[in-house]
Amino acid sequence: MQTPPTPSGSWRFLCVLLPLLIACGDSDSGKDAGTPDSGSPPEDAGTQDSGPPPEDAGTPDSGPPPWDGTYTVLEDPGDWIDKGRYDACQFVDADNLDPQLCQSLSSFDLSSCSTEQLSGLEGKGIYQLTTRVELRVRPGRPNSTAISNGSNSFLLSLDGSTDMMGSAPLLTRVTEGGTFFLAGRRTVATPSGNVITTTAFAGCHVPSPGVITGCYVSCLDSPITGYSKTLGTFEAHRMTWAHGEGEASGGLARVGEAATPLGMPVDVYVAKEHAYVVSQERVPRLGGLSVFDVRDRTNPTLVKTINIPGDGAWNGVWAKGDALYVASDSSGLVVFDITDPANPVFVRRAEGPSHVHTVLVEGDRLYANSAGVATYVYDLTTPLAPALLQLVTPTPGGFSGGPHDVFVYGDRLYVSNADSGYSIMDITDLDNVQHLGNYLPPGGFVYAHHSAVGTFAGRTIAFEGGEGTGTHVRVLDVTDPTNIPLIGTFRMRPPTSIHNMLLRGNRLYVAWYQEGLRVLDVANPTQPRQVAHFNTFREFDPGRRAGSLEGAFGVRVPGDGYVYVVDSTRGLIIVNAL
Incomplete structure (x- = not known):
């Protein structure tokens, strides 16, 4: 086990705040959804050794009809729909x-x-x-x-x-x-x-x-x-599988699986034929980083674990080239060298916030989100030495809980801003960031948590997911950020919660906690329909707990023919891609 330098006292103090910050563990954000119609698919740091990047959403225009770009604006009833008393007692x-x-x-x-x-x-x-x-x-x-x-x-x-x-x-x-x-x-x-x-x-x-x-x-x-x-x-x-469901459908099947001894697994990134899983502390188990060799997808092998004493709130992970970035709610942005992918070497903690909840890489920029503070934007010209460029505050009036996570699409930053709304920013000029618009349903979000954006029938479409009871997929037309209509929805069982989502072409992959992995066909974004699922949540798994934050946390589809899911108890699960 490798032990980098111990964080300072201020970092240790933030560890005490973990129960207040655990609502998240985010995974894929911006670059997995692709580029506008006129652009080429971005390089995905997770596919260097596994062939070309997969086709992304909106390349070009998400294919031929079934959707012609027309829709009916829907009323948004909120996450919880009141159907009256549940019983007469x-x-x-x-x-x-x-x-x-x-x-x-x-x-x-x-x-x-x-x-x-x-x-x-x-x-x-x-x-x-x-x-x-x-x-x-x-x-x-x-x-x-x-x-x-x-x-x-x-x-x-x-x-x-x-x-x-x-x-x-x-x-x-x-x-x-x-x-x-x-x-x-x-x-x-x-x-x-x-x-x-x-x-x-x-x-x-x-x-x-x-x-x-x-x-x-x-x-x-x-x-x-x-x-x-x-x-x-x-x-x-x-929280058994929904009535009438089996373990999987739509051609998905488990290929391989491996547990980690570290904490509660919450996110995964795949690069250089290795899967990097980060875990939150779950007493008595420490949080940290687990490295799996996945060259044999049927037998992912744990090759290394890393944890830093007093720094157990590792919540998000991303890679670019030989650099691996970990979002730590305890100590900020942690950088590792993965020149040898099986042996990450601690390099530094980047300048900036003392706690980072989620992280995203898009091109030569890294976006680190410090909940309740700002999005910190870094230059990655030298990937192992992120240089702080700017702080972006998502809304002109401030916010109470965000930014929780962001998505980058073209020259816009899409901010899941907790209970302060879903914000859209123009980041063409980082020295003059412009707030373009907000979406906030009546009654507010339970927690605006994660999103993915693509182009369909010439329109920019955002798939937004909250976190909390009743959260579901909202489909928003964000072509004009000053006027954002709700044009589609997809729900599962009322008490369950979404965590993360990822867009690949016309497929939306959703890590839906107790509902496992759900794959939606969104070729017609006004009518998302489930085409496949894989249930990761099983009551009898050792260490399984009650609580809303249990089950499938993160999902990655790096284009190597497999889908990588991280489950809070089971760890890394690999299924075949559609």
Whole structure:
């Protein structure tokens, strides 16, 4: 194991912020989607030793019809679509703020529920939940009935280990005799004292295989606000493969697979017949870089691991020539020399931000995104010595969560700007960057997270994906950044989340967490349709956890005939390309 120099105290301090920053681990951004109609496909640093670069989106004009460039502007309902109460049961005494009631089965009216349906549940598995918040009760304030949504998760042990709600052990579990009831507690330390949240879910019906509906209550005990209560209904989906699906479809099949001993794998880049996988720290396992020799795709071989003590939040990776760039939320932009691809050598930390969440290389420029700060643009004339050129702030009014990731297409920078919108910038002149426009759906994004852009029927089309409950593929016509209409969508199960996406010709590859790899035909971008999938998420994999950030994180299609996917538990998975 190689150990480069230890980061300074300020870098170590940022490691403490990892739980706040883990919402991401981004993968492919700009150059994988290609160039405008009049340009040639860009060089892909991941295909040096595997033939010419693959054909990219919009080369030329994404092929003949089925799409003539016309569309109907769609209304954007947001990520979560309110379809009314999930079930008829309810918490009985809403106004009583006694916290003990929040963990008691007798506090729920379940008279309308089906014990027969609930008796058929296995009593095990990993579930993702969407909650419909219907009432808030707070001391000294009027009750609120404003409808909103939330999320949660639970794991009912498959192997005798601890049952979990989110990241905390269950307090109560009753899942026999036609009853389904779970209660859990989360404690967060604050300068004013511990904030304790107790949440209980009472199942009522099983409307379809793997789905439970019911009602819930969540009670907050805070040293600042005292007791308060939130209640409503929920829909829980077991994170087995969707009903009726198999492991794969559309000709995709697993070719090879290899795990890593480092942390939680979140991103991969392929260069010089090697796959470079970066991992976030996942206690007790350190984060870092894992190098796999993939010359034999059926047998990817781990040849080296690298981790830096105190620098475990490695979140993104890219390569150009003999340089490998790692985005570290702990220490910034980390540069390695991969002249010998099996033995990366630490070179330096580039000038600039002390934390970088995602990284993208396009031509001779590198774009490093420091969440909540700016996009740092570097010159890569000398790849092993990135030279800082400029800082780009995505919106004229600032932002609260971004830039999370960027995509470069032609002379424009497309910024996934967290809850501040999807921003488009003109970067023709880095000394005079111009903000061209924004897209922000009604109610805002859960988290504008990642995108890919190409040219179809002479129009510039962006495929945008958020992160969080209900996030899905939005298709946007960004030809005129001052007027961006929604022209298409594609959704999976409501509680699941997209992570990253990548555009190859008329195929959009989406790393969709628990939904695995989804391949969409977007030749007619107004009507994306799934043509293939490979499910990476399996409940029984050792170390598999509840939580929304589990499953397929990153995807690369370097043009060598294979698709490389990184899964949070399984590590590197190689499937054949379409």
